[in-house]
Amino acid sequence: MKQALLFDALPLDTLAFEQQARRQGHTLIAGVDEAGRGPLAGPVVAAAVILPEGVRIPGVNDSKQLSPETRERLFDVIMSKAMSVGIGMADAEMIDRVNILQATRHAMLEAVKMLTPQPHILLIDGISMIEFPLPQKTIKKGDSLSHSIAAASIVAKVTRDRLMRELDVRHPGYGFASHKGYGCLSHMEAIRLLGPSEVHRLSFSGVREHVP
Incomplete structure (x- = not known):
């Protein structure tokens, strides 16, 4: 069964959580984060990243703090340096069926x-563990505090943004390529x-009012 672990106070170093985990005997550490919980359309995408011990990639930070160009550049660096990267997603139909929290998990x-x-321990952004x-x-705020989680946040965000650009071609008129499914005025x-459209989250406010 999964178990929650006790860690020290918030780290000053973004590798501090990883270092604490290694002191507890965990050598393969995966950072886990998601992108796309809030939009009105498209999937929620999660990434899990295992970085080699001691690897610090300059510029890696919470993906929301980075420009699209920087995220794309760092995505390639992370993919080249990581020991392993996993990507999972839940589409709009699943989000409507089980709710956004369960779909994210x-x-x-x-x-x-x-x-x-497989890793020895998971460092997960947020407050919800998974059934593993x-x-x-x-x-x-793990994406600002843990290097592994920050790397996962970039992989998840870039993967989702690329998917939304593809959905913009398949579902023209909504502007998915620009706003990525978020509820801006034009959307x-x-x-x-x-x-x-078929990729909108019909249970979300802002969409459900327009379901026939």
Whole structure:
């Protein structure tokens, strides 16, 4: 069974949580994060990243603090330096069916399952653990505090942004390539005029009002 672990106070160093985990005997450490909980359309995407011990990639930070160009550049660096990367997702249909929290946990679980080798411990952004038989540590604002989680946040964000650009081609008129599914005014107006697409989250406010 999974277990929550006790860690010290918030780290000053973004490798501090990883160092604490290694002192507890965990040598393969996976950072886990998601992108896309808030949008009105598209999937929620999660990533899990195992970095080699001591590896610090300059510029890696919470993906929300980085420009799209920087995220794309760092994505390639992370993919080249990581021991393993897993990506999972849950589409709009699943989000509507089980709710966004459970869909996010599903995406994280799928990402962790893809890792080879499997990690010894998970460092997860936020407050929710996943149903997986590994020690787990949830960290509020972990994408700013843990290097591994920050790397996962970049992989998840870049992967999702690329998917939304593909969905923009398949579902023209909504502007997915620009706003990535978030509820900006232009997106809300497009939903009002065109109605929801098959990739919209029909249970979300701003969409459900326009379901026929």
